[in-house]
Amino acid sequence: MKLRILAILAIFTFAxxxxxxxxxxxxxxxxxxxxxxxxxLADENGSVAEVILEAKLLRMVSKMAKGEDEELxxxxxxxxxxxxxxxxxxxxxxxxxxxxxxxxxxxxxxxxWDRIVRIKGKEENVNIYIKTTPEETIAxxxxxxxxxxxxxxxxxxxxxxxxxxxxxxSDKFDIPNLEKINGGKNDKDED
Amino acid sequence: xxKMKIKRISLLLLISTxxxxxxxxxxxxxxxxxxxxxxxxxxxxxxxxRFEFGIGRSMMSVAGLFIRVxxxxxxxxxxxxxxxxxxxxxxxxxxxxxxxxxxxxxxxVLDDLIYKLENNHYEYFVKFKDGNELGIVFLRESKDSYDRxxxxxxxxxxxxxxxxxxxxxxxxxxxxxxRTMEVASNN
Numbered sequence: 001m002k003l004r005i006l007a008i009l010a011i012f013t014f015a016x017x018x019x020x021x022x023x024x025x026x027x028x029x030x031x032x033x034x035x036x037x038x039x040x041l042a043d044e045n046g047s048v049a050e051v052i053l054e055a056k057l058l059r060m061v062s063k064m065a066k067g068e069d070e071e072l073x074x075x076x077x078x079x080x081x082x083x084x085x086x087x088x089x090x091x092x093x094x095x096x097x098x099x100x101x102x103x104x105x106x107x108x109x110x111x112x113w114d115r116i117v118r119i120k121g122k123e124e125n126v127n128i129y130i131k132t133t134p135e136e137t138i139a140x141x142x143x144x145x146x147x148x149x150x151x152x153x154x155x156x157x158x159x160x161x162x163x164x165x166x167x168x169x170s171d172k173f174d175i176p177n178l179e180k181i182n183g184g185k186n187d188k189d190e191d
Numbered sequence: 192x193x194k195m196k197i198k199r200i201s202l203l204l205l206i207s208t209x210x211x212x213x214x215x216x217x218x219x220x221x222x223x224x225x226x227x228x229x230x231x232x233x234x235x236x237x238x239x240x241r242f243e244f245g246i247g248r249s250m251m252s253v254a255g256l257f258i259r260v261x262x263x264x265x266x267x268x269x270x271x272x273x274x275x276x277x278x279x280x281x282x283x284x285x286x287x288x289x290x291x292x293x294x295x296x297x298x299x300v301l302d303d304l305i306y307k308l309e310n311n312h313y314e315y316f317v318k319f320k321d322g323n324e325l326g327i328v329f330l331r332e333s334k335d336s337y338d339r340x341x342x343x344x345x346x347x348x349x350x351x352x353x354x355x356x357x358x359x360x361x362x363x364x365x366x367x368x369x370r371t372m373e374v375a376s377n378n
Contacts, residue, residue, distance in 0.1 A: 047321040048298065051367065057316055060336065061367075064360050173367060 027081055032131045032140020032158040034108070036085055041096050041152065046088030051173070053082040065172070072168050079159035084175055089150040097152045101125060101144045104154070108142060116163075117180050123148035126177050130163070138163060145177045153177065219245050223282040226311070227352050230343055231286070233303050237293065238286035238350050245282040274365055279357035286350040296345050301327045304343060313341060317367070323347050330363070337363075 027033040042048040053061065058079050066073040089097050105115070108129050117128035124147050131140035143155035153176050157166070163181055170178035219227075223245070231238065298320055305315050308329060317328040326344035330337040340362055341354045355362065 042298070042320070045322070048319065049321075050318040052316050053367075054314065054316075056332070056335075057314075057330065057337070057363070060360060060363065064364055 027158060030080065030139065030158050031133060032138075032156075032161075033081065034104075034140070034142050034156045036083070036104075036154045036156065041093055041100055042087040046090055046093075048087040049084070050086075051082070051084045053173075055080045058082065061172075071165065072172060075162065075165050075168060076172070079157060079161070081156070081158040082169070082173070082175075083154075083156045084173070085154040086176075087152055089146055089152050094146075097146055098125065100154075101127065101146065101152075104142070104144045113140075113142065119180070126180060128177065128181060130161070137161075141166065143175075143177050147176065151176070219243055219282045219284070220280075223284070223354055226308070226341065226354065227284045229307050229311070230304060230352050233300060233307055234286075234296065234350065237289060237296075239289050240284060241287050242285045243283065245280060247280055248278075274361045277358035277361055278355050281353060281355045284352040286352075288348045288350075291348055295323060295347075296325060298325065300345075301325065301343075308341075313339075316363075330359070 028035070058076055058081075062073045062076040065076060105127055108115070111131075113129040113131050115127055115129050117126060119126040124145075126143070126145040126147070129142040129144075130138050131142075133139050138161040139158065141155070141157040141161055143153060145154075146152045155175055155178070157169070167179045167181055169175055227240075227243075231240070298318075301315075301318050304327060308315075312332040313329040314332060315327050315329045317326075319326050324344060324346040326342065326346075329341040329343075331339040331341065333339075337359055339354055339356050340359050341352070344351050
């Protein structure tokens, strides 16, 4: 009987451990998380990149940055996830990209994200959104952009975000368009 | 110098040279073989293995020296040299396409690799496609850090699987800045 109870306990403990591991990589419960889907917008012959930096790797990067730049290291340490999807835009996929940017806009508006930057021009289309928590902290940031160099970028940053300093990630990871955030929460239209 | 002494010195030199090559360049570990098999299974019969070898610290130092000499006007050569100095081991497996007329793999292959390798505690953090080149970079989890960096690339007629072990911090930093962000910013 004792052996049976021990065996059941062991099974439950093991199952719990698996569950914990599964949750470590599951960000769908994070208010600041957005799933952009696969890189299916990319043109067949164009270049495409996807970078995913999860919490563990971000801690390592933060540790590496500490010696050079304490402020940047602290900024990175507060983050849980950075996802960057970037690809070339051509005549073949331009419409799909624009549609995706528009559908992300609708989706985020429905989910009560605030758009803080909107640039809509002939060659450039940039939207930047933030997700604010009830405690008035910023838990997520999204950049959906297509620039004049025919490059489309979708960025999602999850974690404890400071708008005053988030632009610094632009230098560290060369993430485009983050420098357009000036720390304001007002929608800035530029044409 | 007596004939005996010369013979002894020659034998010593021979053993040292063999020993040097043993520590510098050798076959791959069983761990790498199993990872190579996991990757190769995904591409099925499209590729055939051509070369496979490992490079240890001593050969890495030689490689670093070559880089520094070859790139002496390039400021980055010292950085690359420093990066290699922190790596204990790199293992390579180079494959060639069986049928050169067949198309190169698509991005979907990378997704399949992610699925296949996650059970071995490999997490990907970079995925890229640039013209004819397709690739993915994984890190293997170990306690609170990462102990291996695995790169799988498809370029023209070849598939290369490379895994490195050692102090990976510098290599990760370099990979983030140089490889993917060059693609992302269209440089």
